[in-house]
Amino acid sequence: MNATVTELMCYPVKGCAGLSLSTASMTFRGLEHDREFMIVGADGSFRSQRSDPVLAVVHPSIVDDVLTLSHADFGSITVEVNRHSRLRDVTMFDEPFQGIDQGDDVARWLGEILGEECRLVRITSTAPSFADSTAVHILSDASMRGLNARLDAPIPFDRFRPNIVVTGWADAHREDLVRRASVGACELAFDKIAIRCAVTTVEQTTGIRTGPEPLRTLAAYRRGPTKGVVFGAKFSVKTVGRVSVGDEFTVLEEESSGLDR
Secondary structure (H helix, E strand, O other), rough: OOOOOEEEEEEEEEOOOOOEEEEEEEEEOOOOOOOOOOEEEEOEOOOOOOHHHHHHHHHEEEEOEEEEEEEEOEEEEEEOOOOOOEEEEEOOOOOOEEEEEOHHHHHHHHHHOOOEEEEEOOOOOOOOOOOOOOOOOEEEEHHHHHHOOOOOOOOOOHHHOOOOOEEEOOOOOOOHHHEEEEEEEEEEEEEEEEEEEHHHHEEOOHHHHHOOOOHHHHHHHHHHOOOEEEEEEEEEEEEEEEOOOOEEEEEEEEEOOOOOO
């Protein structure tokens, strides 16, 4: 069954609101600018909606070398992207990384929102993005329909923060089975299913954690083979190029069975 890209989302600052795109360049790191920046605490550990759900309502945009962050109550700040300042040691899930510090002004602005000292850092030229693991997170509309049919109150796909939403498959969770696919000028290869965390319980338009859903419902039918619940799949980029909303998502190789649907 033919499938197409119906949503294309980039998250320039890890943990902050996403940008809905009509077209984007797909690099080996993922969509251009995706998870290019990260907020860290005074100790260098990364901050996310797990600990700071308010980040959901910090809205980034990036044009050329200018990053703008905005918040309904704190106004906005513009940052000229710095690629040359000193490197700062940071950690993500206890793994060591380095990031390029983006200066005191944006650090103070973010600190007011979070209520404590923090810094904004950018990836280095040789590092991957600050994504949790692989470059591209894909979710299908069919999977969302299957979940929402089980929930008392339906939720939008933004709870799961995908990069690409695919529409047109009849069966939920087909993304789990795809091993190679082409979309636009790109070829993607399956890396792993996506294990979900407490970020999915944060309402993305308010920055408020809402309760146990959707994790409680997912736990009843989407337990992973090792731990946690799974929803969506993660892919690496084998061929770079342009990808756009409306592009056909063509499955080149897939397995015949997976987790319960």
